Amino acid sequence: MTAPRWPRGARAACAFTFDLDAETLWLARGVSEPVTLSQGTFGVQEALPRILALLRQAEITASFFVPAWVAEHHPDAVKNIVAGGHEVGCHGDVHEKVSDLDAAQEEKILVRSIEVLTRLAGRRPLGYRAPAWQLSPHTLGLLARHGFEYSSNMMDRLNPYLHAAIEGRRLVEIPVSWVLDDAPFFLFSGQRAIQAPGPVLQGWLTEFEGITAARGITNFTFHPQLIGRPSRLACLRELVDHVRHTPRVWIAPLAEISAHWRMASGVNA
Numbered sequence: 001m002t003a004p005r006w007p008r009g010a011r012a013a014c015a016f017t018f019d020l021d022a023e024t025l026w027l028a029r030g031v032s033e034p035v036t037l038s039q040g041t042f043g044v045q046e047a048l049p050r051i052l053a054l055l056r057q058a059e060i061t062a063s064f065f066v067p068a069w070v071a072e073h074h075p076d077a078v079k080n081i082v083a084g085g086h087e088v089g090c091h092g093d094v095h096e097k098v099s100d101l102d103a104a105q106e107e108k109i110l111v112r113s114i115e116v117l118t119r120l121a122g123r124r125p126l127g128y129r130a131p132a133w134q135l136s137p138h139t140l141g142l143l144a145r146h147g148f149e150y151s152s153n154m155m156d157r158l159n160p161y162l163h164a165a166i167e168g169r170r171l172v173e174i175p176v177s178w179v180l181d182d183a184p185f186f187l188f189s190g191q192r193a194i195q196a197p198g199p200v201l202q203g204w205l206t207e208f209e210g211i212t213a214a215r216g217i218t219n220f221t222f223h224p225q226l227i228g229r230p231s232r233l234a235c236l237r238e239l240v241d242h243v244r245h246t247p248r249v250w251i252a253p254l255a256e257i258s259a260h261w262r263m264a265s266g267v268n269a
């Protein structure tokens with residue numbers, strides 16, 4: 001394996017990404033009960049402004065993946081994300097699992113998602129994160145056909161890599177992990193107890209240290225409705241401070257990491 005090549009002498013990279021699922025997390029499952037949906041509304045109304053303030057104070061730019069339904073129902077949220085200098089990427093329409101769709105349905109949703117986000121964010125999305133991190137056999141081909149730069153879905157590496165050419169294009173993959181996601185720890189489904197923030201933070205710090213030692217990318221995935229509760233925001237603040245004060249770690253939105261990786265790999269297609 002060739003050594004990772006990060007810019008400005010960095011030995012590793014780190015990205016803070018947020019999936020703004022809001023109400024769609026339950027709408028996708030046919031739930032319309034108001035209290036359940038209100039947990040998603042919390043993400044937009046209470047959590048997002050605090051997260052944007054935290055990022056601004058830390059002088060960090062992040063990536064936000066926003067379902068088209070959420071963007072249309074909460075246009076000010078998209079406006080505020082963009083005003084903070086952050087990236088907006090695709091995350092389905094109503095958080096539907098693309099693995100349940102046929103190719104035509106999936107493409108229709110992707111095209112709608114690009115149209116809505118381009119209109120509301122003022123810029124065409126470059127990245128795609130599948131709802132629930134499940135791809136169909138058609139997903140990567142559709143992303144290539146519609147001009148995406150990168151996917152952030154796979155869980156097989158600690159570094160970005162290039163997918164094989166498909167539809168004449170090579171997509172950059174920026175891998176994720178359930179370990180670096182807040183949902184497995186903090187999403188309450190009634191099946192098991194919510195985890196306390198302290199031990200979860202400790203796990204993330206240790207994972208970050210390990211990936212940094214391996215010269216990889218720590219790609220955190222948070223959900224405003226989960227990480228935005230005050231006890232967990234304190235945990236996010238500590239995490240951000242720790243990463244910022246770790247020497248030679250490049251913190252960037254995924255679109256910048258993708259562009260760098262493509263350039264460093266010498267691939268233009």
Ligand SMILES: [Zn+2]
Pocket residue numbers: 019021091095131132
């Ligand atoms: Zn999601």
